[in-house]
Amino acid sequence: MSIIQGLLNKMGLGASRGRRPLRVFLLDDDTLRHDWFNRQFKGDRLDVAESAARAVELLSANHYDIIFLDHDLLPEHYYAEGFDDERSGYAVARWLAETPARLAAATIIVHTRNADGALRMVELLRRTGRQAEHVPFHMLAPKIKQLRRG
Numbered sequence: 001m002s003i004i005q006g007l008l009n010k011m012g013l014g015a016s017r018g019r020r021p022l023r024v025f026l027l028d029d030d031t032l033r034h035d036w037f038n039r040q041f042k043g044d045r046l047d048v049a050e051s052a053a054r055a056v057e058l059l060s061a062n063h064y065d066i067i068f069l070d071h072d073l074l075p076e077h078y079y080a081e082g083f084d085d086e087r088s089g090y091a092v093a094r095w096l097a098e099t100p101a102r103l104a105a106a107t108i109i110v111h112t113r114n115a116d117g118a119l120r121m122v123e124l125l126r127r128t129g130r131q132a133e134h135v136p137f138h139m140l141a142p143k144i145k146q147l148r149r150g
Contacts, residue, residue, distance in 0.1 A: 021043060021044045021045055022041065022044040022045070022065045022066060022147075022148065023044070023045045023047075023062065023063055023064045023065050023066075024037070024041050024044055024045065024046045024047070024064060024065065024066045024067075024068070025046075025047050025048075025049075025055075025058060025059060025062070025064040025066070025067045025068065026046060026047070026048045026049070026068045027048075027049050027050075027052070027055045027067075027068065027069045027070055027073070027089055027092055028048070028050070028068070028070040028073075028111075029050045029051075029070070029073045030070075033070075033137070034048050037068070040140075040141070040144045041144070041148075044148075047062065047064075050073065051073065051087070052073065052086070052087060052088065052089065052091035052092050055069075055089075055092045056091075056092060056095050059092070059095070059096070059102070059103060060102070063103070064103055064106050065105075065106060065107070066106060066107050066108075066109065066147055067096075067103065067106050067107070067108045067109070068108075068109050068110075068111050069089040069092055069093060069108065069109070069110050069111070069112075069121065070089050070110075070111060070112045071088050071089040071090060071110065071112035071114045071117030071118060071121060072088060072089075072112060072113075072114050072117065073087060073088055073089060088117065089110070089112065089117070089121060090117060090120060090121055090124075093108075093110070093120075093121040093124050093125055093132075094124060096108070096125060096128075096130060097124050097125055097127070097128040097130070100128045100129060100130070104129075104130075106131070107131050107147065108125055108130055108131060108132040108133075109132075109133060109134075109135050109140070109143065110122055110132065110133070110134045110135070111134075111135055111136065111137045111140055112134075112136070112137070113136055113137060113138075115134070115136075118134040118136075119134065121134075122134050
């Protein structure tokens with residue numbers, strides 16, 4: 001891609017302008033990340049949930065092309081020794097695994113820094129045939145560019 005084409009794309013005047021807006025779902029409790037995702041998906045539709053329960057509500061009611069899931073949703077999860085699956089992103093991954101026909105074509109990205117939690121979520125999702133991968137948050141920008149190009 002040329003420098004000029006890259007600038008046009010950033011201004012919303014490039015090749016990506018004519019594509020259908022993506023429907024994107026984000027599960028994350030960090031409002032700074034919400035802002036970051038809004039910037040990454042400018043021109044697309046982004047729905048955000050901060051809890052597992054709200055995530056299941058939105059995923060039950062809407063279609064999404066891409067689903068981003070964080071594992072650790074509450075401050076006490078960040079350095080927890082044990083599992084608290086019901087109040088973490090794992091609960092959402094389990095719901096998606098238990099409803100394999102729902103959003104079956106969606107790409108799922110687990111963006112947590114919690115590698116153990118991410119591995120459990122991705123393995124669970126892949127066992128049911130889901131397209132899922134772990135991309136730590138600090139490495140998301142290039143992946144999002146790739147997904148937006150389609």
